[in-house]
Amino acid sequence: xxxxxxxxxxxxxxxxxxxxxxxxxxxxxxxxxxxxxxxxxxxxxxxxxxxxxxxxxxxxxxxxxxxxxxxxxxxxxxxxxxxxxxxxxxxxxxxxxxxxxxxxxxxxxxxxxxxxxxxxxxxxxxxxxxxxxxxxxxxxxxxxxxxxxxxxxxxxxxxxxxxxxxxxxxxxxxxxxxxxxxxxxxxxxxxxxxxxxxxxxxxxxxxxxxxxxxxxxxxxxxxxxxxxxxxxxxxxxxxxxxxxxxxxxxxxxxxxxxxxxxxxxxxxxxxxxxxxxxxxxxxxxxxxxxxxxxxxxxxxxxxxxxxxx
Numbered sequence: 001x002x003x004x005x006x007x008x009x010x011x012x013x014x015x016x017x018x019x020x021x022x023x024x025x026x027x028x029x030x031x032x033x034x035x036x037x038x039x040x041x042x043x044x045x046x047x048x049x050x051x052x053x054x055x056x057x058x059x060x061x062x063x064x065x066x067x068x069x070x071x072x073x074x075x076x077x078x079x080x081x082x083x084x085x086x087x088x089x090x091x092x093x094x095x096x097x098x099x100x101x102x103x104x105x106x107x108x109x110x111x112x113x114x115x116x117x118x119x120x121x122x123x124x125x126x127x128x129x130x131x132x133x134x135x136x137x138x139x140x141x142x143x144x145x146x147x148x149x150x151x152x153x154x155x156x157x158x159x160x161x162x163x164x165x166x167x168x169x170x171x172x173x174x175x176x177x178x179x180x181x182x183x184x185x186x187x188x189x190x191x192x193x194x195x196x197x198x199x200x201x202x203x204x205x206x207x208x209x210x211x212x213x214x215x216x217x218x219x220x221x222x223x224x225x226x227x228x229x230x231x232x233x234x235x236x237x238x239x240x241x242x243x244x245x246x247x248x249x250x251x252x253x254x255x256x257x258x259x260x261x262x263x264x265x266x267x268x269x270x271x272x273x274x275x276x277x278x279x280x281x282x283x284x285x286x287x288x289x290x291x292x293x294x295x296x297x298x299x300x301x302x303x304x305x306x307x308x309x
Contacts, residue, residue: 007031010156011064013057013080013087014101015042017238018127019070021134022160024049029137029159036060061087066096066153070127073246074103081111091120096152098125100141102182104250105172106257112145112171121149124171126178127161130225131238138162142181144173179254182247183265188222189244189285190268195223196230197292206231206301226286233303235283242281244272244288 008031012023015037023046027033035046035053043053054060057080061067067087069080077099082088091097097115099108099122112122123145133139140163143150150157150166157164167173195218199209210227213219229235248269255262271288278294280287293300 007155008065008096008152009034009063011036011054011060011067012070013037013060013067014070014072014076015039015046015053016070016072017131018100018134019068020045020049021131022068022070022127022137022139023051025135025137026156026159027051031155031159034060034064056085057081057083057087058085058090061090061092061095064095065092066098066156067091068098068100068156070100072243073101074107077101077103077107077111082114088115088118088120091118093119094121094152096121096123096149098123098143098153098156099171100125100127102126102178102247102250103175104254105175105179106254108175109170109172121146121152122171123149123153124174125153126174128178128181133162134160141165142167142174142177144168144170179247179251182244183251183262185222186244186248186251186272187264187268188220189226190271190288192220192223192226193230193271193286193289193292196227197289197296197298200298200300201292201296226284229284229286230289231301233301235280235287237282237284239285240282241272241275241285241287244285245269245276245281248272 011034013036023035108124115122125143127139129139139161141161144167251265274291275288
């Protein structure tokens with residue numbers, strides 16, 4: 001990767017699980033980092049980690065060379081970039097926006113075109129790896145954009161990721177790759193929940209199912225990562241059900257744009273939608289298993305008294 005000869009000042013807008021971890025990792029690696037979040041508690045958390053925060057995206061952009069946008073959905077991206085207190089009019093000349101949220105590829109291309117009209121480069125740079133890898137600076141970044149944008153953002157990418165995939169120079173390619181990842185992630189979580197529900201319904205010990213499958217061909221990263229949440233009855237949201245309702249809907253809509261059916265993703269979307277409608281939208285995405293609990297009456301493991309995972 002080409003790296004800039006100067007160290008950029010970095011802004012991180014969105015200090016949720018992924019954003020806070022990323023901002024903290026960048027700060028610990030010696031970069032000057034300014035955070036921003038509408039939630040005061042999130043800003044205080046970053047300040048306790050040694051960082052500083054700005055009051056608005058516009059205020060942040062005026063002080064930063066590279067701005068990471070790590071928010072929940074396309075609507076929030078729109079507000080951060082072009083809203084009343086958005087950053088577009090205050091970006092540094094020749095600045096770079098790294099758009100890290102999961103959005104439709106067509107939306108990423110439109111955002112980049114609008115930013116280019118203001119002489120602002122955009123890296124279409126969705127991230128993957130979860131909160132733990134964000135905190136340790138070991139994310140995967142699926143990025144597309146100009147050589148100039150990659151060069152200016154080089155030190156930031158080096159500090160936040162263990163894998164940076166340069167996928168091309170056109171915004172939208174990075175978001176296309178992220179959709180492939182999210183299709184698989186959502187399907188694997190839904191499949192893991194269904195498999196555990198079937199095992200429990202047949203009378204198998206849930207911990208035994210987990211042990212056997214994680215040492216067998218049916219294992220997946222999501223099975224191994226999410227099933228412990230089920231075993232411990234702890235649905236504290238690390239990645240919420242609502243995230244996969246959103247992301248699998250983007251997969252569905254993109255499939256419609258391409259006149260391509262995605263039936264397996266559609267089935268997983270229905271399960272996450274059912275979990276959301278049952279009131280589990282803000283719980284960990286492993287809570288999709290509760291749909292089977294309601295339909296089949298299975299007894300799921302309960303949280304321990306001390307609440308530990």
